[in-house]
Amino acid sequence: MSDPTSNRRVSAEDEATVERLLAGDEATFTDLVERYHGRLLRLALLFVSDRASAEEVVQDTWLAVITGLPAFEGRSGLKTWIFSILSNRAKTRGRREKRSVPFSALTSADQGNDPAVDPSRFTSGGGWSAPPEKWDEDTPERLLLRQETRAAVDAAILALPAAQRAVITLRDVEGVDSAEVCNILEISDTNQRVLLHRARAKVRTALEQHVGSSR
Amino acid sequence: MLTCQQLTELVTEYLENRLSFTDRLRFRMHVGMCRHCRAYIDQMRQTVRTLGRLPAEEIPPEVRDALLVQFRNWKRQ
Ligand SMILES: [Zn+2]
Numbered sequence: 001m002s003d004p005t006s007n008r009r010v011s012a013e014d015e016a017t018v019e020r021l022l023a024g025d026e027a028t029f030t031d032l033v034e035r036y037h038g039r040l041l042r043l044a045l046l047f048v049s050d051r052a053s054a055e056e057v058v059q060d061t062w063l064a065v066i067t068g069l070p071a072f073e074g075r076s077g078l079k080t081w082i083f084s085i086l087s088n089r090a091k092t093r094g095r096r097e098k099r100s101v102p103f104s105a106l107t108s109a110d111q112g113n114d115p116a117v118d119p120s121r122f123t124s125g126g127g128w129s130a131p132p133e134k135w136d137e138d139t140p141e142r143l144l145l146r147q148e149t150r151a152a153v154d155a156a157i158l159a160l161p162a163a164q165r166a167v168i169t170l171r172d173v174e175g176v177d178s179a180e181v182c183n184i185l186e187i188s189d190t191n192q193r194v195l196l197h198r199a200r201a202k203v204r205t206a207l208e209q210h211v212g213s214s215r
Numbered sequence: 216m217l218t219c220q221q222l223t224e225l226v227t228e229y230l231e232n233r234l235s236f237t238d239r240l241r242f243r244m245h246v247g248m249c250r251h252c253r254a255y256i257d258q259m260r261q262t263v264r265t266l267g268r269l270p271a272e273e274i275p276p277e278v279r280d281a282l283l284v285q286f287r288n289w290k291r292q
Contacts (some may be wrong), residue, residue, distance in 0.1 A: 024290035026283060033282050038271025062282050066289045116223045117255075126218025131251035132258050140265035153269060172266035178231070197227035204262040 010074035018072055033062065036079075039174060040086050046166045047090035048097065057093050061086045080180060087184045103163050103185040116201035132208065139211055149210055156206035160199050167192055168199035217245045222252050226259050 020028040040061060044054035064085050072081060121130040136142075143149040157165055157173075166185055170176040171192075176184070182192050217225075222245055228234050229242050246252050 024286075026286065029286045030279065030283060033279055034274055037274035037278070042271055059278075059282070063285060066286055115220075116226070117220070119220070122218075122220045126220040128219045128251040132254045134250075134254045135258055135261055137261075140261045141268065144265055144268055150269065153265065168266065172263050173269055175267060193227055193231055193233065196231075197224075200227060200259060200262060201223075203266065204258055207262055207265065208258065 010077055014078040015074065017078060018069060018074075021069055036082060037062075040082070042169065043083065043086055043174065044090045046162075046169055047087065047094040049094075053093060053097065054090070057086065057090045060089055064089070080176070083174070083176060083180075084184065103166060104187050104191075114198065116197065117205075133211070135211060140207065143207075143210060152206055152210045153203065156203045157199075160202060163187070164195045164199035164202075167195040168203065171196055172200070217241050219245075219249060219252055219255075222246075222249075223255060226256060229256075230259070230263075 017028060017032065021032070037058065040058045041054055044057040044061075045051070048054050048057060061082070065082055068085070072078075076084070121128060123129045144153075157168060160168065163185070167181060167187075170181045170184065171178065178189065178192060182189055185192070187195075222242065225234065225238070225242060229239070234242060246256065
């Protein structure tokens, strides 16, 4: 009953994209660049501290993608492949500029002990005294249409300690799976989950304040 | 018995499917009885979904055009 294609890491769509790129199809290239450029920039900024460096890393990544295409073996999907080229370059650049510390060294400091929810919202017995409100199913989507909400979420992410910001950006913003995130950041699976937990809790709090003030 | 406060610290382990069988059971028992924690977990799920929809900035046209030139040059080789 298993899907015969399930063992192949690369989708038929990715394969077709690579074939068209190798054939020199400009529309496919433009499409790819438009789809990923901003996302690559967002990822590069996790590793280097200034925008100019991040932009250079992204441009280098595109060149590496172009020249590396014939060697693309499809052991991973196209997105994973592009992201790994980007993160390797960004890490190297960050280290060279001595602006970045390995995430493995940051995780213990970044894990922190801050609770997911402000303790003042619970009774001494651990029950809710100021419970969360029920959000409508489309609350975040509706709010995300507004520039100020997007800015609030961006600001909440930006305010996170570096390792938390890296994990939540990769996992939740970019949809990279947990094994790949551990791989990119060179951290353990347990660390990854703790960082994700802290980061999500803070973004939820920011959204909650925003939902509350928008009513 | 799991408290609401303890539950908020286990949400990620729950959503990531990393709780032991017993802890998962305790977690679900609590959620079944507590609408506030149901609301909390729902907010957490919506937070994750919202993060997945954060738009990235668009590529400036001149950067796109410069990359296209490089793609063309590569093609010619
Ligand atoms: Zn509860």
